[in-house]
Amino acid sequence: MWSPSDIYEMPFGDWVDFAVKDWLVPNFRPVFQSIRIPVEWVLDGLDGFLNFVPMVVFTVVLVAIAWRAAGRGLAIFSIVSLIFLDLIGVWSETMTTLAMVTTAVFFCALFGVPLGVMAARSDRFLKVLRPVLDVMQTIPPFVYLVPIVMLFGVGTVPGVIATFIFALPPITRLTNLGIRSVREDLVEASYAFGSTPRQVLWEVQIPLAMRTIMAGLNQTLMMSLSMAVIAALIGAGGLGLTVNTGLGRLDVGLATEGGIGIVILAIILDRITQSFAERRSSTSPSLTGILRSLFSSGKPARPAADKQAA
Amino acid sequence: MSAKLTAKNVYKVFGSSPETALDLVEQGKTKDEIFESTGQTVGVHDASFEVDEGQIFVVMGLSGSGKSTLVRMLNGLIPPTSGSIMVDDTDVASCSGEDLRKVRRDKISMVFQHFALFPHRTVGENAAYGLKVKGVGASERREKAQNALDQVGLGAYADSYPDELSGGMQQRVGLARGLCAESEILLMDEPFSALDPLIRRDMQDELLQLQRSLKKTIIFITHDLNEALILGDKIAIMKDGRFVQVGTAQEIVGEPADDYVAAFTQDIDRSRVFKVKTIANEPRSLTLQDSLADAVERMEKLERDALFITEGDKIAGVLSYREAAPALRNGETTIDPVLNRDYAAVQGEAYLHEIYEAASAGMPIAVMDGDAFVGVVRPSEVFAQLVRGEEAAAEAGDRMTAA
Numbered sequence: 001m002w003s004p005s006d007i008y009e010m011p012f013g014d015w016v017d018f019a020v021k022d023w024l025v026p027n028f029r030p031v032f033q034s035i036r037i038p039v040e041w042v043l044d045g046l047d048g049f050l051n052f053v054p055m056v057v058f059t060v061v062l063v064a065i066a067w068r069a070a071g072r073g074l075a076i077f078s079i080v081s082l083i084f085l086d087l088i089g090v091w092s093e094t095m096t097t098l099a100m101v102t103t104a105v106f107f108c109a110l111f112g113v114p115l116g117v118m119a120a121r122s123d124r125f126l127k128v129l130r131p132v133l134d135v136m137q138t139i140p141p142f143v144y145l146v147p148i149v150m151l152f153g154v155g156t157v158p159g160v161i162a163t164f165i166f167a168l169p170p171i172t173r174l175t176n177l178g179i180r181s182v183r184e185d186l187v188e189a190s191y192a193f194g195s196t197p198r199q200v201l202w203e204v205q206i207p208l209a210m211r212t213i214m215a216g217l218n219q220t221l222m223m224s225l226s227m228a229v230i231a232a233l234i235g236a237g238g239l240g241l242t243v244n245t246g247l248g249r250l251d252v253g254l255a256t257e258g259g260i261g262i263v264i265l266a267i268i269l270d271r272i273t274q275s276f277a278e279r280r281s282s283t284s285p286s287l288t289g290i291l292r293s294l295f296s297s298g299k300p301a302r303p304a305a306d307k308q309a310a
Numbered sequence: 311m312s313a314k315l316t317a318k319n320v321y322k323v324f325g326s327s328p329e330t331a332l333d334l335v336e337q338g339k340t341k342d343e344i345f346e347s348t349g350q351t352v353g354v355h356d357a358s359f360e361v362d363e364g365q366i367f368v369v370m371g372l373s374g375s376g377k378s379t380l381v382r383m384l385n386g387l388i389p390p391t392s393g394s395i396m397v398d399d400t401d402v403a404s405c406s407g408e409d410l411r412k413v414r415r416d417k418i419s420m421v422f423q424h425f426a427l428f429p430h431r432t433v434g435e436n437a438a439y440g441l442k443v444k445g446v447g448a449s450e451r452r453e454k455a456q457n458a459l460d461q462v463g464l465g466a467y468a469d470s471y472p473d474e475l476s477g478g479m480q481q482r483v484g485l486a487r488g489l490c491a492e493s494e495i496l497l498m499d500e501p502f503s504a505l506d507p508l509i510r511r512d513m514q515d516e517l518l519q520l521q522r523s524l525k526k527t528i529i530f531i532t533h534d535l536n537e538a539l540i541l542g543d544k545i546a547i548m549k550d551g552r553f554v555q556v557g558t559a560q561e562i563v564g565e566p567a568d569d570y571v572a573a574f575t576q577d578i579d580r581s582r583v584f585k586v587k588t589i590a591n592e593p594r595s596l597t598l599q600d601s602l603a604d605a606v607e608r609m610e611k612l613e614r615d616a617l618f619i620t621e622g623d624k625i626a627g628v629l630s631y632r633e634a635a636p637a638l639r640n641g642e643t644t645i646d647p648v649l650n651r652d653y654a655a656v657q658g659e660a661y662l663h664e665i666y667e668a669a670s671a672g673m674p675i676a677v678m679d680g681d682a683f684v685g686v687v688r689p690s691e692v693f694a695q696l697v698r699g700e701e702a703a704a705e706a707g708d709r710m711t712a713a
Contacts, residue, residue, distance in 0.1 A: 183426075185422055185423075185424055185426040186426050186428060188382075188387055188422070188426065189420070189422055189426035189428075189439075190428075190439075190443075191387060191414070192385055192387060192414060192418075192419070192420040192497075193414060193415065193419060193420075193439055193440040193443050193487075193491060194411045194412070194413075194414035194415030194416075194440065194443050194444065195411075195443045196411065199443055203428075203439075203442070203443070204428060207430045208428075208429070208430060
């Protein structure tokens with residue numbers, strides 16, 4: 001049976017190979033190398049800090065946060081599971097993975113939220129952004145691992161960058177969705193009282209979209225964690241490396257130790273961030289409100305409710 | 311009184327090329343024809359009106375008549391396709407974004423149909439939103455918000471959240487937000503439509519009461535003619551984007567401009583629209599010094615059952631034919647012995663429904679302007695005025711069904 005490839009075989013792979021190896025890498029390597037700098041800075045700072053803090057201190061702080069945010073159940077789970085991680089000897093790897101994930105989520109929020117805001121305010125920008133996000137979300141990470149190594153080298157920083165590409169879409173999409181689903185008449189009311197577009201954004205749209213944005217942050221965090229093992233393929237350390245080493249040596253025990261570490265981190269972080277997204281059904285919290293409620297005493301309830309109860 | 315807000319030849323066309331639609335409008339095509347040929351919708355068609363300071367201007371129309379579009383053009387939420395809208399000296403239709411914001415901050419505030427309160431802010435913060443946007447300091451904001459909330463009777467709820475309040479209370483917060491901005495013009499887009507009928511009545515009364523002291527210029531949108539008639543100093547009836555009739559409540563009900571308006575006014579309780587003074591007759595009274603014979607003769611000539619008798623510039627009482635005629639036959643000559651000193655009096659500004667009880671006695675009712683005796687209303691005239699509406703409406707209904 002005849003097919004078009006009988007006449008012409010397209011060397012598509014060669015073209016991509018050429019574009020990356022012979023054009024992008026030699027011409028733009030310095031640009032990509034300079035992108036490393038801020039990532040490296042945040043990552044090294046976090047990694048150093050988390051590995052410096054004694055295990056007991058870290059556990060106490062995390063358990064306190066878990067208690068405040070999600071209640072006693074998660075606090076107990078956190079104590080038991082963190083001690084377990086220390087006992088099986090993957091504490092340092094866990095801290096490195098936590099640093100990587102936190103760095104990736106930080107940069108995802110830094111770029112994803114503004115991109116989502118822009119997409120919400122301009123249909124044209126959304127039209128351009130949407131296919132880009134689709135590609136980022138569906139392309140298998142293995143495909144871009146090689147060019148990332150070529151452009152950024154190997155190590156934990158390129159691992160964070162690969163994670164960033166993989167985990168950026170949810171927070172961008174959900175920021176866009178959150179802002180677009182703010183009730184039209186509230187936006188109109190805000191304008192009717194003479195707000196500038198910036199005031200509408202900060203006074204009305206972002207606070208009301210905060211729940212959805214937090215749900216996006218939660219998704220981004222989960223996807224970052226799921227990249228831990230893949231990122232280890234290009235030299236990132238942490239629990240992913242433990243899993244990969246176990247895999248290479250056919251050491252089921254070692255792989256399981258790393259895997260359990262990732263699962264436990266995922267559960268704790270997921271529950272904490274989810275509680276941010278779910279808190280206060282109608283009155284979405286502001287970011288400062290969340291931080292304040294974490295550090296203030298008493299139940300993080302609405303001030304008015306307290307007052308009325310009193 | 312000066313015009314606070316003037317709209318001249320305002321058009322709004324929704325669609326990709328409004329100019330072509332405007333050309334068709336000039337050729338006299340109807341809204342439906344234009345939509346068929348160009349796919350564009352004429353939202354508002356040549357609206358011109360003036361609203362005086364301190365007046366309540368009501369725009370009444372069914373859904374799709376363009377009234378919400380019209381009110382949103384007044385503060386620039388929807389830019390008009392052509393025409394001018396002057397608020398004091400600023401043309402909202404053509405001014406810059408910066409000027410428009412200034413108008414919205416200082417001159418016009420708005421109350422919304424579904425309240426549009428910010429759920430993440432307390433009631434007090436909601437009320438103070440206009441001030442916050444203006445950059446007013448926190449303590450001043452709080453104080454003024456408290457004042458505005460006190461005015462609408464919600465002073466105790468400043469720290470509650472909107473979702474803790476009932477619908478009626480929420481709309482009071484919406485009103486407080488409008489008042490707190492201290493603007494002279496208040497746009498109200500069907501503010502009471504989402505409320506229960508009883509609460510709606512309360513809110514209408516309360517708005518009128520507030521207006522007595524505030525004297526804001528109010529543009530009020532509604533789909534309820536009753537509400538329009540209760541609130542409006544001037545009422546515009548809108549249909550398919552056009553003003554069909556603009557006038558006072560009595561003009562709308564008494565002289566409907568066309569069958570459309572007449573059909574609307576059909577079910578209206580006319581006794582709540584017409585004031586006593588509109589049906590009052592000149593008093594043909596006699597004085598207490600006149601003779602009984604004169605009185606009876608006059609009643610027979612005028613075909614009246616009763617006459618008011620004055621003493622100085624006061625009313626002495628009412629003389630009925632039923633008592634006067636036998637007394638005259640029995641040889642009585644003066645009015646005084648048969649005069650009935652119990653009589654009904656109402657103010658000319660009262661509505662007809664307020665004199666039903668007085669009218670049921672069958673005796674004429676004295677119409678007063680303050681202390682002065684200015685007219686007489688016979689019970690039969692009250693009912694004649696009410697019946698007139700029924701007849702006109704029935705005629706209009708016949709014509710509508712025939713067409």
